[in-house]
Amino acid sequence: MIFWQIFMANFMANLLGYGGGPATIPLLEHEVVARYGWFTTSQYSEMVALGNGLPGPIATKLAGYIGYAQGGILGSVIAVFASVAPSLIMLIALLGLLFKYKNSPRVKKMTKIIRPTIAVLLGVMTYEFFFDSYSQAGWIHTVILIICGYILLERTKTGPVWVVLGALVYGAVFLGG
Numbered sequence: 001m002i003f004w005q006i007f008m009a010n011f012m013a014n015l016l017g018y019g020g021g022p023a024t025i026p027l028l029e030h031e032v033v034a035r036y037g038w039f040t041t042s043q044y045s046e047m048v049a050l051g052n053g054l055p056g057p058i059a060t061k062l063a064g065y066i067g068y069a070q071g072g073i074l075g076s077v078i079a080v081f082a083s084v085a086p087s088l089i090m091l092i093a094l095l096g097l098l099f100k101y102k103n104s105p106r107v108k109k110m111t112k113i114i115r116p117t118i119a120v121l122l123g124v125m126t127y128e129f130f131f132d133s134y135s136q137a138g139w140i141h142t143v144i145l146i147i148c149g150y151i152l153l154e155r156t157k158t159g160p161v162w163v164v165l166g167a168l169v170y171g172a173v174f175l176g177g
Contacts, residue, residue, distance in 0.1 A: 002070055002071050002075070003071055003074065003075060003078050005036060005070075006066070006067050006070055006071050006075050006078050006079050006082070007078050007079070007081075007082040008031075008082075009028070009031035009032055009035070009036060009066070009079075009082075010028070010031075010063045010066070010067070010078075010079045010080075010082035010083045011082040011083075011085055011086065012027070012031065013027035013028040013030075013031055013059075013083075014028075014059055014063075014082070014083045014084070014085070014086050014087070015086040017059070020057075020059070022058065024058075024059045024062075024083075025048060025058065025062070028059075028062055028063075028066075029041070029044050032044060032066055038066065038069070038070055039066075039069075047062055047065055047066075048062070050065075051065070055164060059083050060080050060083050060084065062083075063076075063079040063080050063082065063083035064076045064079060064080050066079055067079025067080065130142070130146075133145070137171075137175055141170075141174060141175060144170075145167055145170065148163075148166070148167075148170075149163050149167070152166070
């Protein structure tokens with residue numbers, strides 16, 4: 001029964017959480033605090049704070065922790081699957097439609113329109129991240145991290161995981177206070 005509850009709590013929160021991980025946080029809180037009583041509001045807020053400090057999507061991190069706390073490793077696997085299941089179902093459904101109409105002139109035109117839109121969205125996000133980094137760490141640290149990241153990723157072909165870990169160590173040493 002606990003595994004079904006773990007599945008439903010995460011599935012419903014992520015099904016209704018239009019807008020991604022941040023939109024699911026209050027829905028998931030309702031499920032695990034108010035509905036099932038697995039955590040207190042304080043415990044849940046600590047989970048969210050810890051989840052925000054780790055890399056990756058917040059919804060799956062919260063799901064993994066909640067599932068593990070309530071049902072061990074199997075609970076964690078079920079919870080993470082339930083958190084990605086709504087997106088997975090929609091992706092499969094939409095890919096089926098896309099493949100059915102892939103030769104349609106409208107679909108080809110839509111694809112051509114979407115590509116620059118995504119590029120602009122990524123550019124805006126990069127711009128916001130840059131200025132957020134500047135306001136948090138200052139120009140010198142921001143420039144050092146950008147240059148080192150560029151050299152490691154593009155020139156030496158270091159994997160992104162190592163670059164992120166290096167930035168975390170840099171931040172802990174020079175910005176940790």
